[in-house]
Amino acid sequence: xxxxxxxxxxxxxxxxxxxxxxxxxxxxxxxxxxxxxxxxxxxxxxxxxxxxxxxxxxxxxxxxxxxxxxxxxxxxxxxxxxxxxxxxxxxxxxxxxxxxxxxxxxxxxxxxxxxxxxxxxxxxxxxxxxxxxxxxxxxxxxxxxxxxxxxxxxxxxxxxxxxxxxxxxxxxxxxxxxxxxxxxxxxxxxxxxxxxxxxxxxxxxxxxxxxxxxxxxxxxxxxxxxxxxxxxxxxxxxxxxxxxxxxxxxxxxxxxxxxxxxxxxxxxxxxxxxxxxxxxxxxxxxxxxxxxxxxxxxxxxxxxxxxxxxxxxxxxxxxxxxxxxxxxxxxxxxxxxxxxxxxxxxxxxxxxxxxxxxxxxxxxxxxxxxxxxxxxxxxxxxxxxxxxxxxxxxxxxxxxxxxxxxxxxxxxxxxxxxxxxxxxxxxxxxxxxxxxxxxxxxxxxxxxxxxxxxxxxxxxx
Numbered sequence: 437x438x439x440x441x442x443x444x445x446x447x448x449x450x451x452x453x454x455x456x457x458x459x460x461x462x463x464x465x466x467x468x469x470x471x472x473x474x475x476x477x478x479x480x481x482x483x484x485x486x487x488x489x490x491x492x493x494x495x496x497x498x499x500x501x502x503x504x505x506x507x508x509x510x511x512x513x514x515x516x517x518x519x520x521x522x523x524x525x526x527x528x529x530x531x532x533x534x535x536x537x538x539x540x541x542x543x544x545x546x547x548x549x550x551x552x553x554x555x556x557x558x559x560x561x562x563x564x565x566x567x568x569x570x571x572x573x574x575x576x577x578x579x580x581x582x583x584x585x586x587x588x589x590x591x592x593x594x595x596x597x598x599x600x601x602x603x604x605x606x607x608x609x610x611x612x613x614x615x616x617x618x619x620x621x622x623x624x625x626x627x628x629x630x631x632x633x634x635x636x637x638x639x640x641x642x643x644x645x646x647x648x649x650x651x652x653x654x655x656x657x658x659x660x661x662x663x664x665x666x667x668x669x670x671x672x673x674x675x676x677x678x679x680x681x682x683x684x685x686x687x688x689x690x691x692x693x694x695x696x697x698x699x700x701x702x703x704x705x706x707x708x709x710x711x712x713x714x715x716x717x718x719x720x721x722x723x724x725x726x727x728x729x730x731x732x733x734x735x736x737x738x739x740x741x742x743x744x745x746x747x748x749x750x751x752x753x754x755x756x757x758x759x760x761x762x763x764x765x766x767x768x769x770x771x772x773x774x775x776x777x778x779x780x781x782x783x784x785x786x787x788x789x790x791x792x793x794x795x796x797x798x799x800x801x802x803x804x805x806x807x808x809x810x811x812x813x814x815x816x817x818x819x820x821x822x823x824x825x826x827x828x829x830x831x832x833x834x835x836x837x838x839x840x841x842x843x844x845x846x847x848x849x850x851x852x853x854x855x856x857x858x859x860x861x862x863x864x865x866x867x868x869x870x871x872x873x874x875x876x877x878x879x880x881x882x883x884x885x886x887x888x889x890x891x892x893x894x895x896x897x
Contacts, residue, residue, distance in 0.1 A: 451475060451820075456468070456469040457472070458815070458817075460812060460813070460814055460815070461806050461809045461810070461811055462811030467799060468799070468817055470797050470798065473604055473606055474818055480795075480818055480820055481818070481824075482795045483610075484570075484601035484607060484610070485599050485600065485604055485607060485610040486509060486610060487513055488599070488607030488611050488614070489611070489614040490513040490599075491642075491691075492615070493597065493614045493618070494513070494516055494527055495517050495519035495521075495642050495643060495667040495668045495669065495670065496565075496667050496671070497521040497526060497527045497669060498524035498527070498561060498562055498563075498672055499527065499562065499564065499672055500556070500559060500565070502533070502552065502555060502565065503531065504535070504551075504569060504572050505567075505569030505570070505571050507534045510530045510531070510532035511530070511532075513530070517668075518645060519644060519669065520644075520649075521669050522649070524671070531551070531555055535572070540571060545577050548577065549585070549586065552566070552583075556590050561592070561672075563672045564594045565595050566595065568598055568599055569600060569601060570600055570601040570602050573600025573602060579596045579598075580598075582596075583596045595621055596617070597617045606796070607796065608796045614691070615692070619695065619698055621676065622676055622679060623702075624676075624679060630676075630677060630680040631680050633663065634661070634729075635660075635662060636661075636663065636682065637662075637664055637665070637699075638652075638662055638664070639665075639684050639685065639688075639692040639695060639696055640687040640688030640690075640691055640692035641688070644859075644860055644863070645861050646863050647712070647863050647866070648668040648669055649669070651712050655722075658722065658726060658734050658741055659731070660726075663677055663680070663681045664678055666692060678699070679699070679702075681705060682705065683705065683706060683729075684699055685708050685721075686707050686710065687709075687710055687773060688774075689772065689801070690772065708725065710725065711773055712865045712869075713774065713777030713781065713873075714777050714780050714873075715745070715746060715749060715784075716780055716784065718866050718867055719742045719746065723739075726738035748867070749867050749870060749871050752871045752874070753784070753870065753874055756875065756877070757784075757785050757874075759882055760785045760786055760787055760874075760877060760881060762786065762787070763834040763881055764787070764788050764790050765789050765791075765835050766791035766792065766851075767782070767791070767837045767838065768791075768792070768794070768819055768824060769794055769837070770796055772798065772802070773801075774856060775792055775793070775794050776801075776808065778792075778837050779809065781874075782837075785877060787835075788810065789808075789813060790831040790833060791814045791816070791828070792813065792814075793816035793817060793818075814831065821845055825849065828845075828846065828851055833851055835853065835880055836851055836854070837854040837856050838855075839856065840855070840857045852881040853880055854873070854877055862876070
């Protein structure tokens with residue numbers, strides 16, 4: 437059976453129309469509903485279509501990111517990723533056409549054209565991404581023509597990102613808009629030839645806390661070069677060379693599977709799904725990449741690296757495992773690849789995952805997730821705060837891993853919290869990230885503050 441919403445009646449109850457988006461592992465054979473738009477009034481934790489596009493493209497460091505819409509859209513997504521740059525910091529600026537009531541009535545195309553003129557003249561970027569927003573979609577501004585005219589005028593790529601928020605109640609549609617914009621950017625011009633190399637592209641890696649640099653270091657140590665990440669610490673020039681790579685590795689499947697599929701279709705570049713969160717996942721991913729190159733020396737170096745790193749971190753992980761064994765965990769994150777990694781990491785620490793869910797998971801990904809969980813675990817798609825609160829209390833959760841929207845809720849309930857959001861500054865990938873994650877889980881789960889908080893609440897009641 438599905439989770440019984442009647443158990444969660446009242447102020448913190450879940451909505452009956454969402455029954456099919458909540459399942460309990462081992463108790464039903466029905467498939468979770470995960471392709472539906474967010475239910476109106478449910479206070480979904482998903483972001484809008486525009487936000488989905490912005491988080492994918494924003495880490496392109498030397499491009500101009502121009503939001504065509506009211507100032508609030510640009511403010512909401514300003515510096516939205518915790519992505520670090522080894523070069524240009526242009527991506528950390530937030531540009532907006534700042535549409536007003538007059539622009540909504542008479543059209544915003546002249547203002548958009550003037551803004552493009554201004555930013556290109558002042559900053560001389562190699563490319564400009566122009567994002568549409570809800571207002572722009574409703575008034576019908578033709579951003580495609582404006583961008584085409586600007587591109588011809590200045591001789592650079594001015595690319596429209598068709599991300600009007602009302603298109604869907606699911607930010608994954610924004611991922612697709614960003615993916616289409618990326619394909620336009622990297623497609624060679626007529627007569628242009630991209631030289632083939634033995635380098636790889638790292639898709640769905642956004643260099644949060646320098647994670648791209650860490651994984652690149654591992655790959656360099658075993659003899660593999662990275663051309664570019666999509667899109668952490670990337671440049672327009674490096675992205676344009678991506679059709680010459682021999683392999684694409686894909687970490688964030690939700691945002692980059694469509695790109696990987698089309699790179700394979702158009703340029704014959706195969707792809708591998710990888711996951712560098714957790715020691716076990718990192719080792720497995722390095723082995724699969726090394727096997728693709730079919731080079732005995734690369735395979736040998738990969739095994740040496742893995743053996744050395746596991747020997748180094750295992751004593752540290754064991755120390756935290758002794759403290760965390762038997763604790764109950766909840767996971768609610770954006771993408772399914774991250775949920776899978778977190779489930780494995782929590783279980784490796786001796787913890788029991790009793791609630792898990794994602795904002796953008798696919799059917800096959802939820803089947804993978806369910807296969808990793810014990811019977812009786814709640815699995816939820818597109819949860820809202822009322823549901824999360826009920827599940828945390830019903831399942832007697834000790835610690836939650838999630839994003840910025842869930843942090844305050846967990847703290848209010850006296851539950852530990854680990855930040856795994858897209859704007860975090862800590863590196864949680866690779867072997868070093870496994871130690872950092874275990875330490876953060878231990879510090880928040882075993883903090884004495886929760887006992888005192890619950891005691892205080894008990895005294896008040």
